[in-house]
Amino acid sequence: MKKQYLIHILAVLLLSVQTIQAQEKRLPSELEINLKYGADRLGKRRDVFMQKFRENRLGAFIHWGLYAIPGGEWKGKTYRGAAEWLKSWAKVPTNEWLQLMNQWNPEKFNAKKWAQMAKNAGVKYVKITTKHHEGFCLWPSKYTKYTVANTPHGKDILGELVKAYNDVDIDVHFYFSVLDWSHPDWRYDIKSKEDSIAFQRFLTFTDNQLKELATRYPTVKDFWFDGTWDASIKKNGWWTAHAEHMLKELVPGVTINSRLRADDYGKRHFDSNGHLMGDYESAYERRLPNPIKDLQVTKWDWEACMTIPENQWGYHKDWSLSYIKSPVEVLSRIVHAVSMGGNMVINFGPQPDGDFRPEEKELSDFIGKWMKKNGECIYACDYAGWPKQDWGYYTRKENDIYMIVFNLPYSKQLTVKTTKNVQITEAALLNGQQTKLIEVACNEYNISIPKTPPTEPFVIKLKIKTSEGSANKYKDALT
Ligand code: FHN
Numbered sequence: 001m002k003k004q005y006l007i008h009i010l011a012v013l014l015l016s017v018q019t020i021q022a023q024e025k026r027l028p029s030e031l032e033i034n035l036k037y038g039a040d041r042l043g044k045r046r047d048v049f050m051q052k053f054r055e056n057r058l059g060a061f062i063h064w065g066l067y068a069i070p071g072g073e074w075k076g077k078t079y080r081g082a083a084e085w086l087k088s089w090a091k092v093p094t095n096e097w098l099q100l101m102n103q104w105n106p107e108k109f110n111a112k113k114w115a116q117m118a119k120n121a122g123v124k125y126v127k128i129t130t131k132h133h134e135g136f137c138l139w140p141s142k143y144t145k146y147t148v149a150n151t152p153h154g155k156d157i158l159g160e161l162v163k164a165y166n167d168v169d170i171d172v173h174f175y176f177s178v179l180d181w182s183h184p185d186w187r188y189d190i191k192s193k194e195d196s197i198a199f200q201r202f203l204t205f206t207d208n209q210l211k212e213l214a215t216r217y218p219t220v221k222d223f224w225f226d227g228t229w230d231a232s233i234k235k236n237g238w239w240t241a242h243a244e245h246m247l248k249e250l251v252p253g254v255t256i257n258s259r260l261r262a263d264d265y266g267k268r269h270f271d272s273n274g275h276l277m278g279d280y281e282s283a284y285e286r287r288l289p290n291p292i293k294d295l296q297v298t299k300w301d302w303e304a305c306m307t308i309p310e311n312q313w314g315y316h317k318d319w320s321l322s323y324i325k326s327p328v329e330v331l332s333r334i335v336h337a338v339s340m341g342g343n344m345v346i347n348f349g350p351q352p353d354g355d356f357r358p359e360e361k362e363l364s365d366f367i368g369k370w371m372k373k374n375g376e377c378i379y380a381c382d383y384a385g386w387p388k389q390d391w392g393y394y395t396r397k398e399n400d401i402y403m404i405v406f407n408l409p410y411s412k413q414l415t416v417k418t419t420k421n422v423q424i425t426e427a428a429l430l431n432g433q434q435t436k437l438i439e440v441a442c443n444e445y446n447i448s449i450p451k452t453p454p455t456e457p458f459v460i461k462l463k464i465k466t467s468e469g470s471a472n473k474y475k476d477a478l479t
């Protein structure tokens with residue numbers, strides 16, 4: 001009786017697995033809706049440019065604009081919200097805000113020093129805010145007067161940065177806010193014929209600025225769009241597809257984030273058929289996937305970005321108003337992202353004088369030193385596919401598996417569970433210290449770490465082989 005019951009359950013299970021598989025296979029041809037402005041491609045991009053984007057793994061974000069000057073304070077009042085949104089928090093009229101341009105004179109700005117700092121931090125790419133929501137351009141755009149050219153400083157900040165970063169082999173990505181508070185034709189929604197006409201003019205202006213960026217700085221590797229969530233953009237999905245295609249024609253191999261796109265129905269990031277638009281998902285802002293439950297993210301490329309305080313991208317004078325992540329916490333987010341097949345971008349908000357605040361220099365120094373010793377577990381690494389353990393994260397590069405240990409158990413014993421037929425043959429710390437490796441069950445090992453382990457997060461490199469191995473040595477208990 002019991003046996004019959006078991007066979008019945010097995011049959012039902014098998015049938016439902018087959019049905020799910022069959023449904024998944026049928027989806028593209030029979031169940032999808034026809035979209036003009038949906039995903040251009042299914043699955044990950046596999047070309048060398050995308051591969052470079054992916055292998056970089058660690059990037060820095062630079063949020064720099066007029067908002068750095070007031071640094072979260074307006075007319076004697078301090079605002080706790082994100083400093084780059086101060087115009088909005090303090091309800092500053094546009095003309096008044098843009099007068100900050102008269103104070104734009106970053107005397108300590110030195111592009112080469114910025115590039116050296118990024119190099120020392122071990123980042124492989126830098127995302128620069130060419131224009132944030134306020135509309136002020138870090139390059140001398142000929143399509144608006146609100147640019148660096150019309151300030152006391154007068155220099156092409158973006159041009160200097162592109163050159164300096166490229167000179168030390170760092171890729172440059174352009175952050176670009178479509179939302180532009182300085183432009184009279186910007187609309188949050190399209191509610192009338194006038195709105196529609198104005199917004200079409202705005203889209204032409206945006207096209208011109210994008211073309212200008214792509215042609216003035218042809219070494220740009222990526223456009224990262226922001227400020228694309230309003231109804232006006234969602235109602236103009238055609239333009240988002242057009243902008244992506246236009247940039248891809250102008251800059252061969254360029255990558256574009258998912259935030260730009262809206263499909264025929266205004267659906268963003270993923271189209272109405274559930275396919276990612278753009279080249280990588282960019283919704284992970286100040287958050288990361290759940291390392292146990294959200295494994296679907298390993299199916300597409302993705303990039304997360306993170307602030308050091310809770311939510312400050314631009315320079316804010318008073319960081320004591322917020323919780324500040326410690327360098328180890330920032331490091332754990334970098335590792336977490338790579339362990340799930342993603343990139344991590346850490347944000348810096350330079351001061352109005354063009355220097356970085358001490359906390360950012362300290363963080364950058366810490367990350368750089370760690371990366372110098374342990375970077376092989378980050379660059380070009382990916383999701384390892386092994387069950388997550390409490391001590392930290394795995395990453396993988398071909399047949400090397402890395403364990404990055406953040407939570408050392410009191411026992412100093414680390415449990416490792418491999419996947420079917422995968423055996424560990426060696427385990428050693430990247431710093432050369434030896435470990436004791438014991439097979440405790442089928443696909444399960446115990447690694448004892450040295451009596452005096454490193455005082456900061458450390459990495460154990462595992463060598464593996466694949467064979468039937470120990471599968472028959474162990475039997476599960478009959479319970
Ligand atoms: O509003 C912006 C914010 O200021 C910052 O630029 C971040 C960076 O990802 N993006 C926007 C919010 O999603």
